[in-house]
Amino acid sequence: MAIVEAKNLQRNFGPFCAVDGIGFAIEEGECFGFLGPNGAGKSTTVHMVQGLLPRSGGSLRVLGMDIGRQADRIKSALGVVSQENNLDRDLTVRQNLLTYARYFEMPHKEAQRRADELLVFLQLDAKQGEKLSSLSGGMQRRLAIARALINGPRLLLLDEPTTGLDPQARHLIWRRLNLLKKQKITTILTTHYMEEAERLCDRVAIMNGGKILMEGRPAQLIADVIGQEVIELHVEEEQRQQALDHVRELGVNFEIHGDTIYIYGDGPGLVPSLLGIGHKSVLHRKATLEDLFLKLAGRTLVE
Amino acid sequence: MMKKRILRGFRMWQRNVDVFKSHYMASIIGNIGEPILYLFGFGAGLGALVKNAGGVSYMEFIAPGMMAAAAMNAAAFECTFGAYTRMAEQKVYEGILATPLSVEDIVLGEILWGATKGLMSSLIMLVILMLFGLFDKYAEIPLIALNMAALGLAISSLTMCVTAISSSYETFNYYFTMFLTPMMLFTGIYFPTEQLPKWFSSAFLLFPTAHAVNINRYLFHGGSASMPILGAVFMGVFIPFGIWLSTRMVKKRLIPAP
Numbered sequence A: 001m002a003i004v005e006a007k008n009l010q011r012n013f014g015p016f017c018a019v020d021g022i023g024f025a026i027e028e029g030e031c032f033g034f035l036g037p038n039g040a041g042k043s044t045t046v047h048m049v050q051g052l053l054p055r056s057g058g059s060l061r062v063l064g065m066d067i068g069r070q071a072d073r074i075k076s077a078l079g080v081v082s083q084e085n086n087l088d089r090d091l092t093v094r095q096n097l098l099t100y101a102r103y104f105e106m107p108h109k110e111a112q113r114r115a116d117e118l119l120v121f122l123q124l125d126a127k128q129g130e131k132l133s134s135l136s137g138g139m140q141r142r143l144a145i146a147r148a149l150i151n152g153p154r155l156l157l158l159d160e161p162t163t164g165l166d167p168q169a170r171h172l173i174w175r176r177l178n179l180l181k182k183q184k185i186t187t188i189l190t191t192h193y194m195e196e197a198e199r200l201c202d203r204v205a206i207m208n209g210g211k212i213l214m215e216g217r218p219a220q221l222i223a224d225v226i227g228q229e230v231i232e233l234h235v236e237e238e239q240r241q242q243a244l245d246h247v248r249e250l251g252v253n254f255e256i257h258g259d260t261i262y263i264y265g266d267g268p269g270l271v272p273s274l275l276g277i278g279h280k281s282v283l284h285r286k287a288t289l290e291d292l293f294l295k296l297a298g299r300t301l302v303e
Numbered sequence B: 001m002m003k004k005r006i007l008r009g010f011r012m013w014q015r016n017v018d019v020f021k022s023h024y025m026a027s028i029i030g031n032i033g034e035p036i037l038y039l040f041g042f043g044a045g046l047g048a049l050v051k052n053a054g055g056v057s058y059m060e061f062i063a064p065g066m067m068a069a070a071a072m073n074a075a076a077f078e079c080t081f082g083a084y085t086r087m088a089e090q091k092v093y094e095g096i097l098a099t100p101l102s103v104e105d106i107v108l109g110e111i112l113w114g115a116t117k118g119l120m121s122s123l124i125m126l127v128i129l130m131l132f133g134l135f136d137k138y139a140e141i142p143l144i145a146l147n148m149a150a151l152g153l154a155i156s157s158l159t160m161c162v163t164a165i166s167s168s169y170e171t172f173n174y175y176f177t178m179f180l181t182p183m184m185l186f187t188g189i190y191f192p193t194e195q196l197p198k199w200f201s202s203a204f205l206l207f208p209t210a211h212a213v214n215i216n217r218y219l220f221h222g223g224s225a226s227m228p229i230l231g232a233v234f235m236g237v238f239i240p241f242g243i244w245l246s247t248r249m250v251k252k253r254l255i256p257a258p
Helices: A042-049 A071-075 A093-103 A108-121 A137-149 A167-182 A194-200 A218-225 A237-250 A270-274 A289-300 B002-021 B024-046 B058-089 B092-096 B103-131 B138-164 B169-186 B198-206 B208-221 B226-254
Strands: A002-013 A016-027 A031-035 A057-062 A078-081 A155-159 A186-191 A203-208 A211-216 A229-234 A253-257 A260-265 A281-286
Touching (some): A002 A186, A016 A057, A016 A203, A016 A211, A031 A042, A042 A057, A042 A155, A042 A186, A078 A137, A137 A167, A167 A194, A203 A289, A211 A218, A211 A289, A253 A289, B002 B103, B024 B058, B058 B138, B058 B169, B058 B226, B138 B169, B169 B208, B198 B208, B208 B226
Parallel strands (some): A031 A186
Antiparallel strands (some): A002 A016, A203 A211, A253 A260
16 A cells, blocks of 8 residues: 555645646655755645645545545654754753654653654764754754654655755765665655765655656666766867767767756767867766756756 | 644643743743832822722722733733744744644644733732732632633734734734733723723723723722623633634644645
C-alpha cells in the first residue's frame, strides 16, 4: 500500500495555480524527493500532505486516510521539518522537545527518554539547557529534525532541510538523514540542491510551474535524458558562434546556459572530437541531476 | 470531541505557562507595582477632591472597577503582543499545527491563557485592595474570581479577533484607542456612568467590561441585582460567540481557503 497517494492534486491561491494536477505514489520505507526551483510548488505539495493547506482539487490519501477528514489521526503519525524556522524560541532546546511531545499526548517519562536519545543522535546533548538564540543555524535545523522525530513518525516530511546552511553543517545533516534512511522511515524531501536529492532520494519528481516534469530513480533519469557524461565547455563571447557551429556539426545533444555549452553523451569519444573548438576551459565530468534539471526546466525558468 | 478540544487547548495553555514560569518575577512585580501607583494616584490624589461617590469614598468606589481594569488590560496585552508574536513573528502556531493540534485548539489555548493572565492580575489587585482596607467581603471572592475569569475570556476572544487581522504591532494602536481606552473610561471604572448621556453609556453595554464592572460593584457594595444579572447573561452569550468568531478569523489567516 502506498503511504502517500495523490491523484490530480491541485492547489490554487486566488487566480494563481501553485500545484497543477499532479499525481504520485510513495511506498513504505522510500525516500521520495520533490526537486525544483523556488515557486515550483514543492512546499505547497508538502503543506497539503501534512494537512496544513486544504487542496483545491483531486485526491490525497496519507497513511491510507483522507487528509481532509482525518487530519488529527494522520498528523499524530507525521514528523515535519518546515522550511521556515518555527522552533519555539521562548523555550530551551530540551523544552522544545518535551513541549512538542506533550502535543502528541506522549507520557512524560517516555518523552524524557526520547528526548535524551534524539539529543545524542543529533549531537545537541551539550546544548540541551540553552535558549535557541545561542544555537547556530545548523544546530537549530538539527533541533527541528529532532523535534520532528519525537513522536516516532511513520512519515517524515523534510522541506528544504539544508537550505541556507554552510557545507559542513549540511554534510552533518546528510549523515544523520542517511542513518534515518537505514531505519526505513518513509520520507518526503524537497530541495533545490540536486546533490542532496542524488544522495538521499530513492526516487525523485522534478517539478516546475506546479507540474511534475519527470519522475523516477535519479540515476535512471539521468541516464535516459542526459547520458553518462557531460562536457562543460566555457567559451569566450567571440568564439561562441564558431563553437556552436562546431557542436551542431557533431550532431550531439547539448544545452547552452550563459557562457557555457553543456554537451551530453555516453562514450569517451566525445572529447577528441571537440578539440578543434576554441575555448577558455573544458570540464569533462559525470552527468548529474543538475544537468537533467537544467535541461528540463532551465529554459523556462523564470527568475 | 469536546473533551479532546479542551485537552488540546490545555496543551497550548501549558506551553504558555511553561514560558511564563521562566520570567514570572518581572511579570508579577509589574502586576503589583501598577495597582499601587493607580490607587495612590487616583485614590489619594483625585479622591481628595471627590468627597462622595454614591455613598462610599472615592477609593472604595473605584476598587471593584480597578480589578476589572487589571483583568482587561492583562488579557488584552497577552492576546495582542503575546499572541501576535507567537503567531506572526515566531511562527509557533505553524510548528504546533504539524502536531495533532488544530487552529481551534491553539486559539482556545490562547484565550484560556489570556483569561488566566487577566485573573492573576485582578487577584493581585484584590490582595492590594485588602491591604489598603478597601475589601473585606471574603465570602464573595469565588464569585468575584469567576466574574474576572469571564471578563478575561471575553476580552481575550475579542482581542484574538483583532490579532487575527493585524499586520504589525502598530495595528494594535487602533484597538487600544478605539476599544480599550473607551472601555477604560466609560464603563464605570473611575466614575458612575450616570454622569454620561444615557444613549452614550447604554452603547457601552455592548462591551464586556461594562458588565464585569457592574457585577463586581454589586459583589463589593451590593445594590440592585438587575444589571448584574443582565451582565451574566451577556457574558454567557458573548464568550462562546467570541471564541467561535476568533477561531474562524485566525483560521482564515493561517489556512488560506482553496
